[in-house]
Amino acid sequence: MPTALLTTFLTPYRVPLFERLAERDAIEVLCYGGGARYVPGWFSDLDAQLEAATFPARRLGGPREALRLGRDYECVIAPFAGGAILPAAYAGARRYGRPFILWASVWAQPRSLAHAATLPLIRHIYRKSDSVIAYGEHVRRFVARIRGTDEDVFVAPQAVEPELFGRAIGEDEVLAFRAEHDLPEGPLVLYVGRVVAEKGIGVLLDAWPQVAPEATLVLIGDGPLAGRAAAASRARLLGPLARAQLPVAYAASELTVLPSITTPRFREPWGLVCNEAMYQRRPVVATTSVGAVAGGLVRDGDTGLVVPAGDPAALAKAIDRLLIAPDLRSRLGEAGRRAVAAYTYEAMVEA
Incomplete structure (x- = not known):
């Protein structure tokens, strides 16, 4: 049987x-x-x-x-x-x-x-x-x-899937992605997931005005906070995208953020967007409420940056820290790519 x-x-x-x-x-x-x-x-x-x-x-x-x-x-x-x-x-x-x-x-x-x-x-x-x-x-x-x-x-x-998220993304694909979604020049900070309170969207939007003004926040997903996200200054809500487009979105960004918070009913079990971003050698900023942090994939100062959940100021500071430091982004991105290689089917x- x-x-x-x-x-x-x-x-x-x-x-x-x-x-x-x-x-x-x-x-x-x-x-x-x-x-x-x-x-x-x-x-x-x-x-x-x-x-x-x-x-x-x-x-x-x-x-x-x-x-x-x-x-x-x-x-x-x-x-x-x-x-x-x-x-x-x-x-x-x-x-x-x-x-x-x-x-x-x-x-x-x-x-x-x-x-x-x-x-x-x-x-x-x-x-x-x-x-x-x-x-x-x-x-x-x-x-x-x-x-x-x-x-x-x-x-x-x-x-x-490493064959999807780890594939080489050419500059032409990145430029086409930016053009298709009418994204401005300058660095992109990426969020992928449900646009809901427990994912820390409110915290992220509170933090965003404190982030360097040349950056654009790109959100991929949908949810009850989509209206607030779409109305935020220097933010673009793309809605849900086909999975085939996600590796290009990661490659087009400087970093990925997962700002999840703990609620009475929810604590982020893992956060596979961390794995996905790491396959594209992009550093991750995640909170202490994220399973990939507690489980050891996202390690502060090693494979990403970790901030207290629910702290907009700390989140903004971590994002800015990466935006102004390409060498740090590269180091964390390479370390993340090595770390995620062990997380296999x-x-x-x-x-």
């Missing part, structure tokens, strides 16, 4: 992992979608993703089917997402005596009323799962505190 691997969507940055797992073992990927808001179509078009899949994949029939997974599958792997899906999948594995593996991304306990109500159940799943796959060392530490040990807690490094599979 195959292993059931549950997930929300077949996002492009997970497809290479699923392909490699399917080559090595008998797996079937069961998708249950979800309320993906303010994300591009390539992220959330599950029908198109399933049609294009080159490995066994289908829709999961909700919590009711999850309760029966142990009947048809040798092992069940499920992420920390999906509401009732996670406890149902856990119960479905235990009901038939099958191993259950939790794929953990959270590194701080959410503090909403809903999470408080389910906390005893979730902690039970953390403790009783046969093993846990963690997004990074930061998640491993969080899980180990709950389980009382880090035994059987394994890190699967977060990866993106092969390493994820081996976890």
